[in-house]
Amino acid sequence: MAKHEKISSEGAYTKRFYYPQENAVEKPFNWSQMARLLNYLKPYTKTLVPAAVVAMLVNMIVRLSVPIIIGQYVVDTAIANRDISLLTYLIIGISVLYLANFIANRFRIRTVNVLGQRTIHDLRKELFSHVQRLSHNFFDNRSAGSILVRILNDVNSLQELFTNGIINLLMDIIMLVGIIVILFALSPQLALAVLVILPIMFYISTKLRRNIRHSWQDVRIQKSRLNSHLNESIQGVRITQSFVQEEENTQYFKGVNGSNFEKERLAMKKSAYFGPFVEMSNAIGTVILIAYGSHLIINGAFAIGTFVSFAFYLGMFWEPISRLGQIYNQLLVAMASSERIFEFLDEQPNVEEKKNAKTFNDMQGHIAFDHVKFSYDDERVALHEISIDIKPGSTVALVGHTGSGKSTIANLISRFYDPTEGKVKIDGYDLRDMKVQNLRSNISVVLQDTFIFSGSIMDNIRFGRPEANDEEVIESAKIVGAHEFILRLADGYDTEVEERGNILSAGERQLLSFARALLADPKILILDEATASIDTEAEMKIQEALRKLLNGRTAIMIAHRLSTIREADNIIVLENGRILEQGNHDELIEQEGEYYSLVKSQFEMLDEL
Template structure:
C-alpha cells in the first residue's frame, strides 16, 4: 500500500563482519619468532560499542539464568582441560632433566648411571594421558557450551519474533526493512558466535594466564620477571601501530562503502547510464574511488602488517634473555635444564592469553552493541492490546461510518481533520486527490494499522477499537498496487486467501478473476512455481492472481489501492472486469489516480490536505466545476496531448 504520508525512516544498518578468533592455548610448537606465541593482534576496523554497556550486559546475563548448571559444568571442564595442558610442559621438562642427567652420568662413568628408559616411558605415558584428558574435557566444554549458546539465542530470537508480530505498522514505516533484518539476522549471528566461541575462549584464556604465571613462578621468579618485562614493550608497540593504522582502516571502510554504493547504483540503472552516455563519467568516478580505496587499504595493511615483525623481535629478545639467564642458572645448579625447557614453553604461552583476552574484549563490546540493538527492538512500544471483551460481527453487512475522525503521523502535523463519512452496505466509495492528500491514510485507519487521534470508526455500528484486530482485518480483502506473491505454486498463492480452500474453490476464484485462462496456458498450470519476485509471470498476471486471492477470501469489505496503475490499457480492462466481479455486493473502497476507472462509483470522496473537500457521483462532481473537475480535465488533457 502506498502511504501518502510516511514518516521519515531511520537509516539502515550495515552488517558487521565477524571478528576473527585467536588460537586456543596449548603446548606444542611455538608461533613464529622466538616466544612467538603471542596470538593475533586485533587491530583494524573500529569496534562498535554499546551506549550502555553495563546495563546491557546485566540484562543479557539474565538469559543465562536457566542454564546455571550447564555453565558451571562449562567452567569446571574448562579448568580441567586447561590445568592438564599447563602441567604437561613441567612433566616434559622432568623427562628432559632425567635424560640429561642419565647422559651426563654415563659420560662421567658413574656406576649404575645412564638413562632410565622405563621412567622416561612412564612420563611419556603420563603426558599422553594428560593430553587425552585435556582434549576430552575441551570437547565436553564445547559440547555443553554449544547447547547453552543455541538455547539462549533460540529463546531470545523467539522473543524478538513474537515482538515483531505485536509492533504497530508505524514501527515498520519508521524503520527500513534492512535495519530490522540486520537486527534479526546479523546481530543474532554476532551474539551466537560470541556465545559459542569467545565465551569459552575467554574462560580458557584467563585460566591459562593464571596457571602459566603460577608454573613460571614455581620454576624461577627471576625468569618470570624477565618475561614480564617484555609485556609492556609489546603493549606499547601494539598501541602505537594500532593508533597509526586506525585512521587508514576508517578510510578504507568509508571508501569501500562509497565504491559499493557507486557500483550498485550504476548496475541498477545501467540502461539509463547507457541511454544518456555517462559510461565514461561512471568509469572515471569508479577509478577515483577505487584509487582512494587502494591507497587507504595499502597503508592500513602495511602499517598493521609491521606489528608481527616487531612482536617477533620482542619475542626473540625475551627468548635470548631467558636462554642466557636460564643457562647461567643451570650452571649454578639453581634450576634443572628441563625446567629451562618447560619455562620456555610457558613463556611462549604467557602473552598469548593476554592478547586473546584483549581481542575477546573487543568482540564482547561488539556483541553488547548487537544485544543492545536487539533489546531496543524488544523495548519498542507495542500495539494497543485487544479488549478482553472484544466484539465480533457474526453477520457483517459492511456499513462503515467515520465520526469526527482526526489523525496525524506526528502529533503536531495533522493529516486528517474532523472527517465524517457514512458508507452504506454494498456501496463503492472512490477516494481521489493529489499525492499527500491522505487517501491511503484513510485506509490505514480503517484497517487499524494506525490508531485515530480522535473520533471513532464503526462497522455496522461497532467501534473497530472494540474488535480484535485479527477479526477486523478478516472482514477486508485487499488488492494493492504492489502485488505480493510468495515463492510457491500459483495454487498455493491463491489459496493464501482462505485456509482449507478446495481445488474447485481455487479454480472458481481464478475464473472469477479472469486468471484461469492464462494459468492453464502455463507449462504446469496451477502447479507452476513462482520465483521469489514472481518475475516469471507478467505484472498484469500477478495482479489477477491477487484479485483471485481476494475473491477466494470472500470479504465483506474490499480495499483496492491503485490496483491498475502498473499495467497497460488492455490489461487494465481485464483487471477492471475482474474487480467489478469482485466488488459485487461488497462495500468497496477504491484509491485511484486514473479517474477514468472510478466513474461508476456510488460515491467519490475528493481529498485535499487531509480533508474531504468534495463528495458525490462522477457526474455531480463534474457539474460542480470544482477541484474534482480540475483533476479530471487535467488528466484528460494530458492523455490527449500525450
C-alpha cells in the same frame, strides 16, 4: 535522513544519494550489552554450555600438568637418576594425557560450533520476527539494504564470538591465571623478572582499544551503505538501462566499494598491531628467562627441571595473551554489530497494542472517522478534521490529487498508523482498543504495484490464507477471472514465478492479487490504485473481477482513473487533507464541483487521444 551525502574515491563517479544518518561514536565497552548477548546462550545452559565447559577444563588440566611432569619428573627424576623404567611410564602417561586432550579438544570444538550456530539461528529469527512487526514509519526512514545488513551481516559477525570467542575467552583467562600462579610457585623472583613487560603491553593495548573499536563501527556503517546501494541498483536496473547509466552506476559503485575497502583495510591494520606486540613481549620475556634463569641455575638456586617447566609455561603464557588480542577484536566487531542489532530490537512499533485489547468476533465492516487529524511529521498535516461514515457492505471511493490524503485514510483503517487526534472506529470500536493482528486479518489490501513472491502461482494466491486447500485456491482464481490465463502457463498453478512476478503482465499480476484477497475472505477491502497501471482491454476483466470481489464487503477504492469508481455508493473528494465534497457519481456531476472538473479533464484527455 542524511541528505545529499557524497561518497567518492579516486577517479570514481560521484552522485548524490540518501542514507540513514549513521555515525561511529566513541563509547566505553558496554558490559550490559555483552550480558544481553550472553543471554542468548540461556536455552543451552543445561546442555551444550556445560558440555563445552567440561571439555575445556579437561583440556586445561592436561596442558597445565604436562610441563610439571616433564620438568620435575622426567628431567629432575627419571633422566637425572637414569631411571629408564620410570621414564617409560612417564612417556606413556604423557601420551595418554595428550590423547585425552585431543579427544576433549575435538569434542569442545564440535560442541561450541553447534552452540554458536543455534544461538545465531535464534538471534536472527528474533530479529526478523521483530522487524516484521514494526510500524510503517520504521521502513519509511530506512532502505531495504540497510535492514538486510542488520539481519544478515551484523548477525553473521557474531558467529565467531558465539562459536569460539566466549569459550576461548573463559579458557584463556583461566589458563593465564593458572600459569601465573604456577610461575610464582616455581620461582617468584624469576616470574617477576619475565612478566615485567606486562604493564607496558597493557598500556599499549588500552591505547589501541578505542581506536580499533571506532574503526570497526566505521566498517559496519560503510557495509550498510554498500548493501543499500546494491539493493537499489538491482531493483532499479531497468531504469538504469533505460537511461543508459550503466557506466555511471558502475563508477559510483566503485566509489562506495573503494570506501568500504579502505575502512575495512584500516580496521584490519589496527587490529593486526596487537600480534607483533605480543611477539615482541614473548621475545623479551624469553631473553630475560635465559639470562636470569641461567644465573639462578649456576648459583644453585634453580633446578634444571624447574627451568624446563618454567620455559614451557612461559611459552604457553604468550599464546593465550595473543588469542585474547584476537578475541578482543572479535568482541569489538561483536559490540559494533550488536549495537546495530539491538537498536532494531529496541525499536518499538508506533502502533502499540494494549494489554487488554479486544478482538472482532464477527466484523460487520462499519467504518467511521471521528474528527481525525493526522501528521507524518511536525511539518505537514496530512489530514484535517476528517469525519466519514462508511456503512457495512458499501463501496466508497476516495479521489483527489496526489498528496490529498487518500492513502493516509487507507493506512489508518489498517492501523499502520494511529491518528494524531480523533478516532478511527470499526463497528463502533476504537481501533486503538483492538488487537492489531485480528484487525488486519479482516482487511485485505490490493495495491497498484502488486507484489508477487518467488514461488508457484498456487503459493502466491494461498498467501492470503495459508491453510486453504488447492480447490479453494482454484475456486478463488475462477471467481476473479484468473483461472484461464493460469492454465495457459507452462505448469498451470505450479508455474514458478520469480520475485515480483516478471513473467506475468500487469493485468495478470493484478488478477492474482484479487484472487489472493478473495481467498482471505476479508470483511473490508482496500483497493489502492488497483487499476492504475492496467490497459483498457485488461480493465474490462479487472472490472468484472472487482464486482465479484466487492460483493458483500465494505470497500475503500482509491483511484485516479475515475471510470473505475462510477458505481461507488459514495465518492469522497479530498484536497490537502480536507473533504471538499462527497456523494455518488450522478450527484457530484450535478454539483459541477471539483469531481466534475476531474471527470471532465480526464474525458477531454481521452477525446484528444
